[in-house]
Amino acid sequence: MTALTGEHENGRHMNSSQHHGSHEDNLRRIHALILAADGPEEQLAAVIRSAGAELTAADLVDELASRADLSEQLAAPMAVQFELAFDGVVLQHHLLAGPKAEHRTGPADAPSASVELDLLDLARAVFGARHTAGHRTPRIKWHGIEDPARVLPAMAAFPVVQQLLRGLAEQPLDLAELSLRYGSDKWGLHYYTDHYARHFAPLRDRPLTVLELGIGGYADPAAGGGSLRMWKRFFRRGLVYGVDVYDKTAMREQRIHTVQGDQADPAFLTALAERIGPIDIVIDDGSHYCPDVITAFGALFPHVVPGGLYVIEDLQTSYWPGFDGSSQRLSDPTTSMGFLKQLLDGLNHEEHEPPAARRAGEADRTLAGAHFYHNLAILDKGRNEEGTVPVWIPRRRLSAEEIAGAQWAAEPQPEADPD
Ligand SMILES: C[S@@+](CC[C@H](N)C(=O)[O-])C[C@H]1O[C@@H](n2cnc3c(N)ncnc32)[C@H](O)[C@@H]1O
Structure with missing residues (x-):
């Protein structure tokens, strides 16, 4: 299992399941975010403000990392930075991706890639219903791609970021x-x-x-x-x-x-x-x-x-x-x-x-x-109270004579012509 750490506002690195409060408090916070993620924008923004934008950003980055199976495909460690805009500020988080991924708040020292996204769009894409998933795609910056001497290490970040962003879209899961x-x-x-x-x-x-x-x-x-x-x-x-x-x-x-x-x-x-x-x-x-x-x-x-x-x-x-x-x-x-x-x-x-x-x-x-x-x-x-079949339907097997004489078995008669 990937070990993810986030940084508490006091600077300590913490397991993602330990951000503030008890584990059940964290569940409740995520639940509120999930419920708001396909609601109106103001409601989602209010839920994020009440939980704390930094904490929400950390939760969403952790979620993306847990959907990415990074440990399955990483050889060399690298940093992927997230720049998430909300309420006029840009929240920075980064993942030190490697066999043991770590999540930290703040900018990375030498990121291989930066992913810029609106925090509301990220919340919708990660936790909204499919029809509400953000239509705005993230902007990705590959650091070093302009420099021929650094292009190969820069390209090594492609599959990592692709895996991370997979979590924004509905995936066929077997x-x-x-x-x-x-x-x-x-x-x-x-x-x-x-x-x-x-x-x-x-x-x-x-x-x-x-x-x-x-x-x-x-x-x-x-x-x-x-x-x-x-x-x-x-x-x-x-x-x-x-x-x-x-x-x-x-x-x-x-x-x-x-x-x-x-x-x-x-x-x-x-x-x-x-x-x-x-x-x-x-x-x-x-x-x-x-x-x-x-x-x-x-x-x-x-x-x-x-x-x-x-x-x-x-x-x-x-x-x-x-x-x-x-x-x-x-x-x-x-x-x-x-x-x-x-x-x-x-x-x-x-x-x-x-x-x-x-x-x-x-x-x-x-x-x-x-x-x-x-x-x-x-x-x-579910509710299993449809009611039984009508009472006139016999509760026993009828004889051939009874069936022939039964009202519901009679041939329908043509209606008399009024002329
Ligand atoms: C077959 S394993 C569960 C496997 C798991 N659900 C999975 O698919 O990966 C059964 C588990 O039930 C737990 N267990 C046994 N008796 C139990 C009980 N009376 N109440 C709760 N859990 C029990 C065991 O400790 C064991 O970890």
Whole structure:
């Protein structure tokens, strides 16, 4: 993971996730910027003033750097300077790009390139919806390009700046590739990424909140976070939260927040959802122990927004006794798949006969769809209260005589000619 540092106004270099205040304060600040980025110009400017223009500029440069994968392609270190105009002043930030990129405020000593842009345009391009992304392209100055003796080192900055500015435009991102790049097992050990790509595509441009249970790396505090980084990259306007029983504070970065807790604890999950919710997407990739899967669904599904999704991975454990699953008790609602099969009957809760045969619960009324794949379930949150078919439609199979005599089966008679 690229380590980015920004400089505090007091001159200290800080990790980008530590600019002023707590990590949750930083998330709130970024969230406000994301929401304002496709709103009216004055509103966006007001949000930037209230957060601090210098801090906002740092957040945006950090975001560009995190989208650029600089460590993958840099041999020699070089400085790229950003000159960002706002409220009549030009804010200067630079990235010391190299295998370990560093972000600092102020001008660089010997920049290879300078990128000039209006701060509002940068905010729109980075965090606005696609249709609001700035139409004004940045002005790039290549330092040394006029001097034949310096032209080759100057040209070495071309791919670095191109990678950095990629983050201003919508990029075609392949989830399998992101999964491998960031070290998730969602492609390879499993093949979930194509299903995610299909179901998540309509949500990709939204300012949303994603919560994943299970950060990865188990007891190693320095390991895991692969899928959190994958979601951050995929959802360019998303805040990504991860929960794990182990401390994963080291995995925090801009737009990624980690919380330590147990998915078997409904009070913890409810308090978390009340603090960060409403949630657009929940992904359960935690313990995969059947009772925990069911507990987490009960606590978190009510906090998913209408139109949001609840995903459960690794449903193979529903058949494994070591996870309280069973291949014999296939409809047992204490196994994950048995529980989900019951939910499916709730999708049709208005059709049960007699109607009192099923008393609709909250999940019945708010589960709007369900999609099942190998070891994966993707559940649609919504209103499931369309009403049943009309009462005159028989609730039993009719005999041939009844069908022939039924009013709705009669041939339409031609209307009598009034002349
Ligand atoms: C398969 S890994 C998650 C991988 C990650 N989502 C990814 O795709 O890169 C499962 C993680 O769940 C965590 N875990 C296990 N039991 C848990 C529980 N009861 N509550 C929360 N997290 C749990 C483990 O510590 C482990 O880090």
